[in-house]
Amino acid sequence: GENVEQHPSTLSVQEGDSAVIKCTYSDSASNYFPWYKQELGKGPQLIIDIRSNVGEKKDQRIAVTLNKTAKHFSLHITETQPEDSAVYFCAASPNTGNQFYFGTGTSLTVIP
Amino acid sequence: NAGVTQTPKFQVLKTGQSMTLQCAQDMNHEYMSWYRQDPGMGLRLIHYSVGAGITDQGEVPNGYNVSRSTTEDFPLRLLSAAPSQTSVYFCASSSQGAVNTEAFFGQGTRLTVV
Numbered sequence: 001g002e003n004v005e006q007h008p009s010t011l012s013v014q015e016g017d018s019a020v021i022k023c024t025y026s027d028s029a030s031n032y033f034p035w036y037k038q039e040l041g042k043g044p045q046l047i048i049d050i051r052s053n054v055g056e057k058k059d060q061r062i063a064v065t066l067n068k069t070a071k072h073f074s075l076h077i078t079e080t081q082p083e084d085s086a087v088y089f090c091a092a093s094p095n096t097g098n099q100f101y102f103g104t105g106t107s108l109t110v111i112p
Numbered sequence: 113n114a115g116v117t118q119t120p121k122f123q124v125l126k127t128g129q130s131m132t133l134q135c136a137q138d139m140n141h142e143y144m145s146w147y148r149q150d151p152g153m154g155l156r157l158i159h160y161s162v163g164a165g166i167t168d169q170g171e172v173p174n175g176y177n178v179s180r181s182t183t184e185d186f187p188l189r190l191l192s193a194a195p196s197q198t199s200v201y202f203c204a205s206s207s208q209g210a211v212n213t214e215a216f217f218g219q220g221t222r223l224t225v226v
Contacts, residue, residue: 043217
Protein backbone atom coordinates (compact mmCIF):
# COMPACT_ATOMS: atom_id res chain seq x y z
CA GLY A 1 0.00 0.00 0.00
CA GLU A 2 0.90 3.68 -0.08
CA ASN A 3 3.45 5.09 2.37
CA VAL A 4 3.64 8.84 2.92
CA GLU A 5 6.53 10.40 4.83
CA GLN A 6 6.44 13.99 6.06
CA HIS A 7 9.20 16.28 7.34
CA PRO A 8 9.84 18.10 9.57
CA SER A 9 7.64 17.03 12.47
CA THR A 10 7.93 20.47 14.10
CA LEU A 11 8.75 23.83 12.57
CA SER A 12 9.10 27.26 14.17
CA VAL A 13 9.39 30.41 12.08
CA GLN A 14 9.32 34.12 12.74
CA GLU A 15 6.26 35.99 11.59
CA GLY A 16 6.74 37.10 8.00
CA ASP A 17 9.19 34.33 7.15
CA SER A 18 8.43 31.39 4.85
CA ALA A 19 7.69 27.82 5.91
CA VAL A 20 8.27 24.70 3.82
CA ILE A 21 6.97 21.21 4.57
CA LYS A 22 8.02 18.24 2.46
CA CYS A 23 6.39 14.88 1.77
CA THR A 24 7.32 11.80 -0.19
CA TYR A 25 5.06 8.98 -1.35
CA SER A 26 5.71 5.46 -2.58
CA ASP A 27 2.82 4.42 -4.82
CA SER A 28 3.12 5.65 -8.40
CA ALA A 29 -0.66 5.12 -8.75
CA SER A 30 -1.33 8.05 -6.40
CA ASN A 31 -2.63 10.99 -8.39
CA TYR A 32 -4.18 13.40 -5.89
CA PHE A 33 -2.24 15.19 -3.16
CA PRO A 34 -4.17 17.35 -0.69
CA TRP A 35 -2.81 19.35 2.23
CA TYR A 36 -4.87 19.69 5.39
CA LYS A 37 -4.61 22.14 8.28
CA GLN A 38 -5.75 21.01 11.70
CA GLU A 39 -6.34 23.47 14.50
CA LEU A 40 -6.52 22.36 18.10
CA GLY A 41 -9.66 20.37 18.86
CA LYS A 42 -10.91 20.46 15.29
CA GLY A 43 -11.00 18.17 12.30
CA PRO A 44 -8.57 18.62 9.38
CA GLN A 45 -9.56 21.17 6.73
CA LEU A 46 -8.32 21.25 3.16
CA ILE A 47 -6.11 24.24 2.36
CA ILE A 48 -4.78 23.33 -1.06
CA ASP A 49 -4.50 20.30 -3.32
CA ILE A 50 -2.71 19.28 -6.48
CA ARG A 51 -3.27 16.59 -9.07
CA SER A 52 -0.61 14.55 -10.78
CA ASN A 53 -0.99 16.32 -14.11
CA VAL A 54 0.05 19.64 -12.54
CA GLY A 55 3.51 20.61 -11.28
CA GLU A 56 2.63 23.63 -9.15
CA LYS A 57 -0.42 25.36 -7.73
CA LYS A 58 -0.70 28.61 -5.82
CA ASP A 59 -3.43 30.20 -3.73
CA GLN A 60 -2.45 33.56 -2.27
CA ARG A 61 0.28 32.85 0.34
CA ILE A 62 0.12 29.08 -0.08
CA ALA A 63 1.69 27.04 -2.85
CA VAL A 64 2.24 23.35 -3.49
CA THR A 65 4.75 21.74 -5.83
CA LEU A 66 4.77 18.18 -7.11
CA ASN A 67 7.62 16.17 -8.61
CA LYS A 68 6.10 12.93 -9.94
CA THR A 69 9.42 11.48 -11.01
CA ALA A 70 10.92 11.83 -7.55
CA LYS A 71 7.58 11.12 -5.85
CA HIS A 72 7.69 14.15 -3.60
CA PHE A 73 5.53 17.20 -3.01
CA SER A 74 5.94 20.26 -0.84
CA LEU A 75 3.85 22.95 0.84
CA HIS A 76 5.15 26.50 0.85
CA ILE A 77 3.65 29.21 3.05
CA THR A 78 4.97 32.72 2.53
CA GLU A 79 4.62 35.78 4.78
CA THR A 80 3.59 33.59 7.69
CA GLN A 81 1.16 34.94 10.27
CA PRO A 82 0.39 33.74 13.82
CA GLU A 83 -2.92 32.31 12.62
CA ASP A 84 -0.94 29.93 10.39
CA SER A 85 0.11 28.10 13.57
CA ALA A 86 -1.45 24.62 13.40
CA VAL A 87 -0.67 21.03 12.46
CA TYR A 88 -0.36 20.42 8.72
CA PHE A 89 -0.86 17.03 7.07
CA CYS A 90 -0.01 15.96 3.57
CA ALA A 91 -1.85 13.07 1.97
CA ALA A 92 -1.77 10.95 -1.15
CA SER A 93 -4.67 9.22 -2.82
CA PRO A 94 -4.80 6.69 -5.66
CA ASN A 95 -7.79 6.98 -7.93
CA THR A 96 -9.47 3.94 -6.38
CA GLY A 97 -12.17 5.27 -4.12
CA ASN A 98 -10.98 8.41 -2.38
CA GLN A 99 -8.85 6.59 0.17
CA PHE A 100 -6.31 8.95 1.68
CA TYR A 101 -2.91 8.04 3.11
CA PHE A 102 -1.64 10.71 5.45
CA GLY A 103 1.77 11.85 6.53
CA THR A 104 2.54 12.06 10.24
CA GLY A 105 1.96 15.82 10.45
CA THR A 106 4.02 18.97 10.97
CA SER A 107 3.35 21.23 13.93
CA LEU A 108 3.99 24.77 12.69
CA THR A 109 4.48 27.60 15.16
CA VAL A 110 4.68 31.18 13.91
CA ILE A 111 6.39 33.40 16.45
CA PRO A 112 5.07 37.00 16.54
CA ASN B 113 -25.44 22.98 5.95
CA ALA B 114 -24.06 20.90 8.83
CA GLY B 115 -21.45 18.97 6.78
CA VAL B 116 -20.09 15.95 8.67
CA THR B 117 -21.44 15.44 12.19
CA GLN B 118 -19.87 13.07 14.68
CA THR B 119 -21.29 12.01 18.03
CA PRO B 120 -20.30 11.79 20.79
CA LYS B 121 -17.41 14.28 21.05
CA PHE B 122 -15.91 12.52 24.09
CA GLN B 123 -16.31 9.00 25.45
CA VAL B 124 -14.71 6.92 28.18
CA LEU B 125 -15.10 3.16 28.00
CA LYS B 126 -14.01 0.29 30.18
CA THR B 127 -12.04 -2.52 28.58
CA GLY B 128 -14.42 -5.01 27.01
CA GLN B 129 -17.33 -2.61 26.60
CA SER B 130 -18.89 -2.01 23.22
CA MET B 131 -20.04 1.21 21.64
CA THR B 132 -20.93 2.85 18.35
CA LEU B 133 -19.45 6.10 17.08
CA GLN B 134 -21.96 7.90 14.93
CA CYS B 135 -21.22 9.78 11.71
CA ALA B 136 -23.72 11.56 9.49
CA GLN B 137 -23.26 13.80 6.45
CA ASP B 138 -25.81 15.95 4.66
CA MET B 139 -23.88 16.59 1.43
CA ASN B 140 -25.12 13.49 -0.40
CA HIS B 141 -21.54 12.23 -0.66
CA GLU B 142 -21.00 8.70 -1.90
CA TYR B 143 -17.70 8.13 -0.14
CA MET B 144 -17.36 7.94 3.64
CA SER B 145 -14.45 6.79 5.76
CA TRP B 146 -13.19 6.48 9.31
CA TYR B 147 -9.70 7.42 10.49
CA ARG B 148 -7.98 7.25 13.83
CA GLN B 149 -5.40 9.83 14.85
CA ASP B 150 -2.64 8.94 17.27
CA PRO B 151 0.29 11.14 18.36
CA GLY B 152 3.15 10.98 15.89
CA MET B 153 1.26 8.69 13.51
CA GLY B 154 -0.99 11.00 11.52
CA LEU B 155 -4.40 9.73 10.44
CA ARG B 156 -4.78 6.08 9.59
CA LEU B 157 -7.68 4.67 7.58
CA ILE B 158 -9.84 2.15 9.47
CA HIS B 159 -12.74 1.40 7.11
CA TYR B 160 -14.30 3.11 4.14
CA SER B 161 -17.42 2.93 2.00
CA VAL B 162 -17.95 3.88 -1.64
CA GLY B 163 -21.73 3.83 -1.35
CA ALA B 164 -24.70 2.43 0.55
CA GLY B 165 -24.32 -1.28 1.15
CA ILE B 166 -20.60 -1.33 0.28
CA THR B 167 -17.77 -1.25 2.82
CA ASP B 168 -14.12 -2.23 2.80
CA GLN B 169 -11.14 -2.38 5.13
CA GLY B 170 -8.45 0.24 5.39
CA GLU B 171 -5.00 0.12 6.99
CA VAL B 172 -6.05 -0.68 10.57
CA PRO B 173 -9.46 -2.45 10.56
CA ASN B 174 -8.97 -4.96 13.39
CA GLY B 175 -11.37 -4.46 16.30
CA TYR B 176 -13.78 -2.29 14.32
CA ASN B 177 -16.92 -2.97 12.31
CA VAL B 178 -18.85 -0.69 9.99
CA SER B 179 -22.05 -0.75 7.97
CA ARG B 180 -23.57 1.63 5.43
CA SER B 181 -27.32 1.18 5.20
CA THR B 182 -27.96 4.75 3.99
CA THR B 183 -25.97 7.35 2.06
CA GLU B 184 -26.03 9.70 5.05
CA ASP B 185 -24.83 7.47 7.91
CA PHE B 186 -21.65 5.50 8.51
CA PRO B 187 -21.40 4.22 12.11
CA LEU B 188 -18.22 2.70 13.52
CA ARG B 189 -18.63 -0.10 16.06
CA LEU B 190 -16.17 -1.23 18.69
CA LEU B 191 -17.30 -4.69 19.76
CA SER B 192 -14.93 -5.16 22.71
CA ALA B 193 -12.94 -2.03 23.50
CA ALA B 194 -9.23 -2.32 24.28
CA PRO B 195 -6.81 0.32 25.67
CA SER B 196 -5.02 0.27 22.28
CA GLN B 197 -8.17 1.80 20.78
CA THR B 198 -7.72 4.96 22.83
CA SER B 199 -7.49 7.58 20.10
CA VAL B 200 -9.23 10.44 18.33
CA TYR B 201 -11.55 9.20 15.62
CA PHE B 202 -12.48 11.20 12.53
CA CYS B 203 -15.16 10.52 10.00
CA ALA B 204 -14.82 11.97 6.50
CA SER B 205 -16.95 12.16 3.38
CA SER B 206 -16.30 13.08 -0.22
CA SER B 207 -18.16 13.05 -3.49
CA GLN B 208 -17.59 10.57 -6.27
CA GLY B 209 -16.22 11.91 -9.48
CA ALA B 210 -13.96 11.11 -12.35
CA VAL B 211 -11.03 12.10 -10.13
CA ASN B 212 -10.51 12.26 -6.41
CA THR B 213 -12.10 15.16 -4.60
CA GLU B 214 -11.77 16.96 -1.28
CA ALA B 215 -12.58 15.02 1.88
CA PHE B 216 -14.63 16.84 4.51
CA PHE B 217 -13.92 15.85 8.10
CA GLY B 218 -16.06 15.86 11.21
CA GLN B 219 -14.90 17.43 14.47
CA GLY B 220 -13.73 14.12 15.89
CA THR B 221 -14.55 11.80 18.78
CA ARG B 222 -11.99 11.50 21.57
CA LEU B 223 -12.21 7.96 22.95
CA THR B 224 -10.45 6.76 26.08
CA VAL B 225 -10.47 3.07 27.01
CA VAL B 226 -9.48 2.34 30.60
